[in-house]
């Protein structure tokens with residue numbers, strides 16, 4: 425096993441699983457989450473899953489890193505802020521408004537969106553900041569939901585919005601705001617319908633910790649992590665390319681496509697290599713893969729496109 429500093433050994437490895445789960449639940453919300461966990465279908469319930477043909481060969485990053493080194497600016501801009509501040513976010517009940525160019529718009533309860541049996545999908549996760557992890561998501565294809573609401577022929581893009589809730593999201597409070605809220609993201613419709621694109625509700629077989637985007641977040645494994653928008657409350661089918669948060673913040677640094685590409689550098693740093701998180705102090709940077717290793721599956725979406733222009 426790779427070297428890790430002793431204090432960073434995940435508690436799941438040194439504590440019996442049942443004790444670990446209870447302790448984690450208690451930490452998550454002063455006992456509230458643990459109580460909710462006793463109700464069917466609520467926080468910390470084990471999820472029913474089936475294996476997937478995608479990503480089965482990857483070795484996941486330890487859970488402790490996945491749940492404590494996060495980007496979720498609604499809870500603060502530091503990597504530890506989300507795990508420290510997101511515990512009390514109300515994630516149940518939850519609904520998602522689906523509107524725009526669809527035959528069946530409406531506000532759907534989470535229970536009506538999430539299939540009873542989901543898939544285990546272990547994917548590479550590459551942040552534009554040049555660090556990476558391997559995350560064993562639990563989720564289902566976004567195409568399942570989109571098919572249900574019946575996109576109209578005029579729909580060309582899918583826009584997503586995160587919750588705005590300053591009373592529970594301390595990063596949205598105060599005079600100085602690092603980003604415009606709500607956090608918004610978007611995909612071309614064919615990217616959204618691709619079988620690799622999922623809505624995740626869990627990781628490591630259990631419901632998503634709030635810091636990872638509970639109760640429902642997008643995962644687009646061949647794109648930089650900021651495309652994978654968290655805690656989604658609205659999905660809108662549009663004819664025009666929708667605005668996206670990081671593009672609005674710095675359009676010369678973050679494009680709409682944001683496909684992982686070792687040959688197109690960020691203006692301020694190289695994207696040729698990345699730093700795997702959780703590999704220990706001695707771990708080496710590793711080469712970044714074209715489309716984050718999903719080239720065979722997704723390259724055909726971009727045939728004939730200049731990926732330097734459409735970065």
Ligand SMILES: Nc1nc2c(c(=O)[nH]1)N[C@H]1C(S)=C(S)[C@@H](COP(=O)(O)O)O[C@H]1N2
Nearest residue numbers: 494495496497551586607649650652653654
């Ligand atoms: N709403 C929202 N979604 C977000 C972010 C955010 O700040 N707010 N950060 C993004 C970035 S930059 C990354 S790398 C991933 C991080 O996901 P993780 O914390 O589960 O690893 O979430 C993305 N989704």
Ligand SMILES: [Mo]
Nearest residue numbers: 551552649650
């Ligand atoms: Mo990121």
